[in-house]
Amino acid sequence: MRSYEYLKPTSLKEALELLGRYGEKAKLVAGGTDLMVQWKKKIISPEYVISLRNVPELSFVTYESDLKIGSATTHRTLELSPIIREHFPILLDAVSNLGSVQVRNSATIGGNICNAAPSADTAPPLLALDAVAHIAGPQGERTMPIAEFFKGPSRTALASGEIVTHFSIPRPSPNTGMAYWKHTRRKAMDLPILGVAVLLSFGQDGKTCAKARISLGVAAPTPMRARKAEAYLEGKEVDRGALDEAGKIAAGEASPRTTIRGSQWYREEMIRVLVRRTGLMCIERAKGAAHG
C-alpha cells in the first residue's frame, strides 16, 4: 500500500467539501470492510481516504412517519435496535447473519449498498421495503428509489462528489409479513449463494395479497426485484401453490451465473425453493404481526 492521507471530517458539510476537493483521488470509507479488501488487492489505491465515522448526521435510526437509517449506521447497531427487531424483521434477518459480530461492529449499511455487490445482504430487504436513498452532493440533495440505485456489479447511480446520507423506508401497512433468507454453505463469515427477500401485505380479509415484493441477491448482475412474480401474487390468495408458481416465475426473471460459489442451475433451483419458503415465512409472520 502506498502512502495516503486519512481525513476525519466531523460534519457532512466538511465531508462533502473534502470529497469535492480531492475528487477521483479520494475514497469515502465508513466501516472499511469492503474498502480495505479492495485496497489490499490493489483494485483501488486512493491517495485520500475520507472517513465517515465521525460524521454524526450519518449514524442514526428513527421511526416516526417512516423509518430512517443513517448510512453510516453499523449492522450491529441495526441488529440491536428495538425498532428493527420489532418492526423490520426482514432487516434483522439480513444484518444478524452478515459476516461476524466483529465485522458487523464496523461495517455499515451505507457501505453495503454503495459497494453494490450482487451479494450485498441488505440490498434485497431494502428493495422489498421500497427504500429510498437520500443523497447529498455538490448540487444539493436528491433522492432515488433503491431500485434505481444499482447499475452493475460495484456500480451505482452516485455521481462523483456524492454521499448517501440515509435511507428512508415507508411504514408497512398492517397485516404485513416480511423475511429475508440467506442461503449459504456455512453459518457465519459467508456470502449468500442466493439471497431472497419477500414482503407480503394482506388486505382486510387477511388472505388477499395487496402488495408483494420479491427481491433477489446474486441472481443477476445487481440485486433485483422479481416484478413479474410480484404481480402474479398481488390480488391473489397466497398459499403454498401460489408461492411455488411465484418462485418459478422469479427464477425465469433472474439471470444467475455459474461462479465458484454456485452454478447457474443450482441458483435457479434455489430461487424456486426459497421464494416459496420465504413467502411462507411471511405468511406466518403476518399472522404474528396481526395478533401481536
Place this chain on the structure above:
Amino acid sequence: MAEQFVGKSHPRFDAEKVTGKARFINDIKAPRMLYGKILYSKRPHARITHIDTSKAERLQGVRAVLTGFNTPDVRVGFLGDQIALKRDKVRQFRDEVAAVAAINEEIAEEALELIRVEYEDLPAVFDPIEAMKEGAPLIHEVDARGKPRRNNILPLPWKLEAGDVQKGRSESAFVVKDTFRTTWVHQVCMGTSGCIAEFDVNNNLQFISVTNVPFGGKDRLDMFLRNLGIRGSTRILTPYVGGSFGSKLDTDIYEFIAVLLAWKTKCPVKILFDRLEEFTASPPRQPIIGTVEQGCDKDGRLTFRVVEMILDNGAYTSWGATTPSVMMVPISTLYRVPNISFRATCVYTNNIYAQAMRGYGNPQATYVVEQSMDQLAVEAGIDPIEFRLINANEPNETSPMGLKITTCPMKECLEEVKTRLDWKKKQGKHDGHGVGVACFLHVGGGARVYRSDAQGLILKVDDEGKVTAITGGTDQGQGSETIIRQMVAEATGFRPQDVNIFQGDTEICPWDVGTHASRHAFMVGHAILMAGAQVRAKLLAMASTWMGQLISRNLQKKARQDPDFKIPDVDLSLLSNPENLDISNGQIFLKSDPDNKLLRLPVAQIVRSAHMVGTGRGEMIVAEAFYDPPNEMLNAEGKGNLSCCYTFGAHGVEVQVDQETGQVTILNYVAAHDVGRAINPMLVKGQIYGATIMGAGYGLTEEMQVNAGRVMNPNLLDYKLLTAKDKIPIDPVIVEPIEPSGPFGLKGIGEPACVPAAPAIANAVADAIGVRIKDLPLSPEKVLAAIKGKGR
C-alpha cells in the same frame, strides 16, 4: 501406586497464546533484517525464455534480486525434482521464478511487479489419468540424475500383496467394486508459513523456522549449504508455531529461497506468507482417484480387497507422494481381510503439489474403504454396523501387512455408536434422515518411516527445585507442553508447575525424528519414563548423602532459636539409605514416615548443598534418554510392524438432508476413540473435537477449487472452513484399554479423529437420500444433483 498428575485434565500451560504475549514467527525481527518476497509463475507449463530484473534491481531499498539464472543449480526435494528458483521452465502456477530481498515488504512487493518474465507456453496436463497416457506432455524431461524420463509416472511403485486375491474372489458370495475421488484440501494453519535465515561470520546458518521436524530440516538445509559450496552448518530455532497439521514437515521452497537471499545479502532475511500465498504456494493434501473392489462370503466375512489409487502428484514431489505407505495400513488392516492387493501410482501433472496433512493418506484410504464397506453390507443384506462387527479387528492379531495389533476396542467403539445414535431405529429409511458409520485404525505408537523412530530427552534438576525437560520434539499447538509437564512430574516426583520445557534449538536439544505420525506423546513419554527413573535414583542417592546432615543442622538451629523446642528422638541414620527415601511434590521424605514434617526436605535444598560443597566433590543432576521403539520399517514388500500399537475407533453420525436444497445438517455425532490411556482427558477431547471438525470439513465443505492448475478460491471466504458457528454436536467417547506398549498406557491421538469423519458423513448422507455421492466434498449442489438424478 495411584498416579498423581497423569490422567487428569490439567489446564494448559501455554496461556501466553491467549494473552497475545507468545512470540510467533510474525513477531520476530532481527537487526538489519530484510524482507523476502517471491514471484510465482503466471503460466501452468511454459518455457522461461527471458527474465528482466533490471528495473527491480534499480528500485531503491532493494538489496537482492535472484532468479534461476544467477543462483546455483541445486536440486531440492526428496526426489530432487526441482530447483528453488526455476530456470528451464515452469511446471505449475506456484513455481518460484524470482525472489527479492528489500528493506521492507512494500518495496519487495513493488520490486516483484517490476520483474518481466517472458514465457513460451507448453501444452499442459491437469488430469492424472490424461497425464498417464502415452503422448501426454512430459512434465519432467529428465530425472534428478539427468536421465531422460519417458512418462509422467513417478518412480515410486507402491505395492502390497498378501494372501491370494483370486482365491478370495472365488470364495465370495458378494462382491462390490466402485471408484471414489477426493480433492485437495488445505491444512489452513492459523499461523502461515514463515522463516528467518541469517548467516554468521563463519558462514553458519541460523534458521528460525516453523518446522516440526527440526533435525530433518537441519539435514536438508545442511545439504543445501554443502551443495551451494558454503562451508557452514545450520542451527534451527523454532518459536511458537500456529498449527501444522502436516504442513510443516518438509522443508519448503520458500525456505531455501530465504537462505539464498540471506547468503547473497549477508543480512537476516524473513519470508512470511500471507493467506493468499499460503493457499497458492504451500502444499496441501493430495487428491486421489481410488478404485476398490472387495467381497465377502454369505455370512458377511470379508474375503478379499483390491485397491488401486491414482495420486495427482502435481508438478513436484514432497511427502504427499509417500502417503501410500500409510494408506496401506487401513487398506490391509481395517477389518480382517485375508487377501489383499494394493497399488498406488503417483502421476506428475501441472497442478499444485502436495504434502502431508493430518492422517497422512489414511483419510483418503479410509474414505474409499468405508464407503465400499457400506456398499458391500447392502449387497449382503446385513446392517452396516453388524457387518463391521462381524469383521472387526480384535486384540492380539497380526494383519496381512504384518501389523501386530495389541489392544483393540473396535467392537466397543462400534457398540458405543450403535447405542448412542439409537442406530436400529434410524438406519435404512432413505427419507432425508440418515445415519452412517465409519471405523478407522491409525498408528498409535510411532511409525518407523526412517531407520530411527527415536526421541532424545534430557532432564536437568536445578537448585530451585525445578526440572527442565530438554526435548527434540516440537509443539505446534497440540498441547504437548502440558502433558510433558504432567508426565515428567509423575515420573520424577515433582509437580507439573515445577517442570520447564526447552525445545526448538538443534544446537542444544537432543535428536528427534520429528513431531509427526501422532508419535510425540508416545515417544517423549517413554523417554520421560527412562530419564525420570534416573533422575529419581540420582536424587535419592544425593539425598541420602545430604539429608541426615541437613536435617540435623535444621533441628539444632531450631533448638537454638526456640528454647522450648526439644530435638525429637529420631533415627537420622535411616535417611542415609536411598531405599528408605521417596520423592513427591518436589519433596524428599522417609517412606516409613511420610507425614513427618521434620524428616522431609525440598529437593532444592539438597541439590543446592550438592552444588556448593567445594572443589572436586560437587554433583549435579542431569539424566538423558534416547528412546527408539521396537517397531519395524516396512520391507521391500511393504510389510512389517510399522508401529508399536494401533489406535482404533468408530464415528457415527446422524444427518438431516434438506431434499430441496441439498444441505446436510449434522444432528448428532458420536466419536468413539481408543486412546490407550488419556494422559489429559480434556486435551484428548480437544484433539477429537478439532480433528473431527477438520474431517467434517473434508466431508462437507472444504475444497481447493483447482481449475487448469490455478487455485480459484485462495482465501478464507471461498475456502469453506467450518466456523465456530457451524459447530457440530460431537459426543467424544474415550475408550481406555491401557496400552501395554505405551508409556503410562497411552496411544497417539493427534491425527485419528480426522480419518473417519468424511466417510461416516458420506455413509449417513447415502442412508438419508438413498444415493451415494462418490466424490468429496458433499456440497449442497452435489447432494441435490444426486437426489434429482442429475449429473453423474
